[in-house]
Amino acid sequence: MAFLKVVSLEEAISIINSFRLEIGFEEVTLDKALGRIVAEDIYSPLDIPPFDRSTVDGYAVRAEDTFMASEANPVELKVIGEVHAGEQPSVKLSKGEAVYITTGSMMPENANAVIPFEDVEREGDIIRIYKPAYPGLGVMKKGTDIKKGQLLIRRGTKLTFKETALLSAAGFLKVKVFKKPKVAVISTGNEIVLPGEELRPGQIYDINGRAIVDAVNELGGEGIFVGIARDDRESLKKLILQALEVGDIIVISGGASGGIKDLTASVIEELGEVKVHGIAIQPGKPTIIGVINGKPVFGLPGYPTSCLTNFTLLVAPLLLRLLGREGKIKKVKAKIKHKVFSVKGRRQFLPVKLEGDVAVPILKGSGAVTSFVEADGFVEIPENVESLDEGEEVTVTLFSF
Numbered sequence: 493m494a495f496l497k498v499v500s501l502e503e504a505i506s507i508i509n510s511f512r513l514e515i516g517f518e519e520v521t522l523d524k525a526l527g528r529i530v531a532e533d534i535y536s537p538l539d540i541p542p543f544d545r546s547t548v549d550g551y552a553v554r555a556e557d558t559f560m561a562s563e564a565n566p567v568e569l570k571v572i573g574e575v576h577a578g579e580q581p582s583v584k585l586s587k588g589e590a591v592y593i594t595t596g597s598m599m600p601e602n603a604n605a606v607i608p609f610e611d612v613e614r615e616g617d618i619i620r621i622y623k624p625a626y627p628g629l630g631v632m633k634k635g636t637d638i639k640k641g642q643l644l645i646r647r648g649t650k651l652t653f654k655e656t657a658l659l660s661a662a663g664f665l666k667v668k669v670f671k672k673p674k675v676a677v678i679s680t681g682n683e684i685v686l687p688g689e690e691l692r693p694g695q696i697y698d699i700n701g702r703a704i705v706d707a708v709n710e711l712g713g714e715g716i717f718v719g720i721a722r723d724d725r726e727s728l729k730k731l732i733l734q735a736l737e738v739g740d741i742i743v744i745s746g747g748a749s750g751g752i753k754d755l756t757a758s759v760i761e762e763l764g765e766v767k768v769h770g771i772a773i774q775p776g777k778p779t780i781i782g783v784i785n786g787k788p789v790f791g792l793p794g795y796p797t798s799c800l801t802n803f804t805l806l807v808a809p810l811l812l813r814l815l816g817r818e819g820k821i822k823k824v825k826a827k828i829k830h831k832v833f834s835v836k837g838r839r840q841f842l843p844v845k846l847e848g849d850v851a852v853p854i855l856k857g858s859g860a861v862t863s864f865v866e867a868d869g870f871v872e873i874p875e876n877v878e879s880l881d882e883g884e885e886v887t888v889t890l891f892s893f
């Protein structure tokens with residue numbers, strides 16, 4: 493099957509943007525929330541800390557009682573009780589009084605400062621203070637960490653231990669997250685075998701299947717490896733039908749070009765519709781976008797670097813959109829290390845490694861796995877640009893999400 497429906501990258505992207513998928517939301521308990529994507533803005537339901545809190549072990553005082561204290565003329569206060577963390581103080585300070593208090597305890601009524609115990613002298617129930625305390629000394633005021641009603645986490649945020657820390661601090665038992673879009677992944681080719689199997693002459697281990705499943709998982713979706721289709725229609729058809737049962741989106745790698753064994757486009761056409769076959773970019777021209785039973789089906793090139801570059805350009809943005817994370821693909825500015833020539837007439841995506849603000853081109857070709865493993869991202873070179881000069885400023889789209 494020759495390339496029949498070659499389009500520009502923009503056309504391919506606008507077709508993908510027209511896909512409407514309803515993935516929905518679910519609530520998960522906080523212990524299952526790590527790595528999930530938050531479905532709504534989350535506000536704090538309480539002040540944190542929820543009470544004025546001592547930040548040291550020492551004596552809670554009325555600061556004004558200590559204003560006259562000096563080395564020569566210490567102020568004496570009477571200790572009238574103790575407050576410990578986790579309890580509500582039963583004592584209330586009056587003029588000339590102090591209360592022993594531990595770190596993290598609630599301040600007793602009328603106290604506005606805590607003097608560390610090492611800064612006072614105690615004899616019986618009298619403490620001697622040699623330096624004035626100021627209001628707020630040794631106290632963390634209610635709500636100074638987080639205010640009630642304050643925005644804690646934005647919709648579309650991927651939960652790391654930092655955000656789960658915030659949610660726990662604010663007492664959330666559950667959090668509303670996007671359901672994981674399920675991406676069913678198929679590798680193709682008689683030569684592809686899985687690690688653990690014997691490698692016979694002419695065979696190679698699967699790269700794309702592993703990489704796509706894990707890239708999907710990293711983005712916040714659920715990658716499901718369906719299997720390796722052999723180079724025959726029935727094998728591919730069988731796996732696509734299986735993939736349609738488990739996936740919201742199907743991603744197939746290999747068999748995407750026009751060679752005699754490249755069946756992907758023709759099988760998709762048989763089961764549904766091919767909307768794009770060929771994108772005017774390099775690498776990754778042999779790319780298919782189709783729809784079967786309303787589900788997007790991507791046929792990515794077999795060459796690992798072409799496959800992963802196009803995953804980043806086409807599939808990752810769709811997943812990010814479904815997860816409320818639009819615009820989360822990261823780009824940085826860098827200077828190109830040395831002159832490179834580009835393919836005239838085709839928009840090129842050049843893999844580069846970042847060394848500080850220098851982008852080092854990786855020129856091993858898109859058939860090499862190390863072209864993307866060593867790359868931090870890629871530089872886009874427009875079709876009308878024939879070369880990039882040493883030191884020229886470029887934008888690098890990063891491979892990490």
Ligand SMILES: Nc1nc2c(c(=O)[nH]1)N[C@H]1C(S)=C(S)[C@@H](COP(=O)(O)OP(=O)(O)OC[C@H]3O[C@@H](n4cnc5c(N)ncnc54)[C@H](O)[C@@H]3O)O[C@H]1N2
Nearest residue numbers: 679698699700701746747748749754778792793794795798
């Ligand atoms: N006559 C032409 N031949 C090729 C052209 C061309 O323009 N004219 N373009 C080359 C380019 S560029 C690409 S990209 C590939 C894409 O072809 P396919 O998508 O049909 O991929 P395959 O032929 O199935 O495989 C290509 C290559 O990649 C290896 N591969 C495939 N799947 C995996 C996998 N899961 N893990 C690791 N490696 C994989 C496969 O063994 C091949 O070596 O076409 C070129 N040919």
Ligand code: MOO
Nearest residue numbers: 775776777798858
């Ligand atoms: O189109 Mo291939 O994807 O140039 O490497």
